[in-house]
Amino acid sequence: MRIVVSGGGTGGHIYPALALIREIQKQSADTEFLYIGTLNGLESTIVPREKIPFKSIYITGFQRKLSFENIKTVYRFFKGVRDSKKILKEFGPDIVIGTGGYVCGPVVYAAAKLGIPTIIHEQNSVPGLTNKFLSRYVNKIAVCFDEAKDYFPADKIVFTGNPRASEVMGQDGIRGRLSAGLSTTKPVVLIFGGSRGARPINDAVVKSLSELGEKPYQVLYITGDVHFEAVKNEVELVGNPKNVVIKPFIHNMPEVLAGVDLVVSRAGATTLAEITSLGIPSILVPSPYVTNNHQEKNAKSLSNHGAATLLLEKELNSKSLVQHIDRILLNKQTLEAMKIKAKELGVPDSATKLHELMKQLVK
Structure with a gap:
């Protein structure tokens, strides 16, 4: 299986992704991974250090107040989608999973538009803007708290918990x-x-x-x-x-x-x-x-x-x-x-x- 993982910005999005990758590597050593993040997030240093193939796109998050910067973000999003489609076509993943952070927006959206199976993983009890947006396009939504279920389409929700939990056992x-x-x-x-x-x-x-x-x-x-x-x-x-x-x-x-x-x-x-x-x-x-x-x-x-x-x-x-x-x-x-x-x-x-x-x- 070939898997693309995307998640970034904070450790809360990155470490669950890495925990998932490590567990899958234990179970299926022949699985190939590609991690897509940003160069200005923690993932740009953490992921390569784990010897996981890494590619980047440029994207910023939306500000929660009216701002001209948000217009630029919309442009960056669509450019990020184009760049993501190119990366995805080159790698040829069987599935794409987003673990949170605004970098997931263009990556997972691009995958959905290409017809690649997609999952988003929501770690918190209240989802952020990116996962709320992506919930309309993905195949499944993995959650860690029952409280998060109220924010997503019921037919897409699967309770999985957080992969990081597996690493401490x-x-x-x-x-x-x-x-x-x-x-x-x-x-x-x-x-x-x-x-x-x-x-x-x-x-x-x-x-x-x-x-x-x-x-x-x-x-x-x-x-x-x-x-x-x-x-x-x-x-x-x-x-x-x-x-x-x-x-x-x-x-x-x-x-x-x-x-x-x-x-x-x-x-x-x-x-x-x-x-x-x-x-x-x-x-x-x-x-x-x-x-x-x-x-x-x-x-x-x-x-x-x-x-x-x-x-x-x-x-x-x-x-x-x-x-x-x-x-x-x-x-x-x-x-x-x-x-x-x-x-x-x-x-x-x-x-x-x-x-x-x-x-x-x-x-």
């Missing part, structure tokens, strides 16, 4: 702890704000360091590369407790996640797929700066089922952060109940489900 949590400099015997809470970090979460953690230093659990605190130096300077003033490990970034997140007991994070779709597949309780601080406030809706899909605690950014401070961590991590009954609820929401075989859907469309 079977990891060695002990090795993950050791790689992060953690004890293998004490409970661990992992705190992070996404790949780039989140200043409000960083501020709350720094102000609670002295209190966290007195706790019987460990803290693995990931600041994000762009915030690390500023956090490091603040920590030097207040001191770094022995049970708090601070890092700018970790590259083996699946392995580390397998070794933690509680997660404090934003509510990005990929993160939620990972923690539910592992059955990890969470305290979710959704970003209020995302389209359609979709992270809060993502978070509620877990908190409404007892798998997570929703902590709005406006309610986040050092006191509320520590109180919520203590309430879960120091109460065995609460912790175990949340683990069960989180596990019930997980879809660990999501990559396989998506692969099966692709094979059905190619037949």
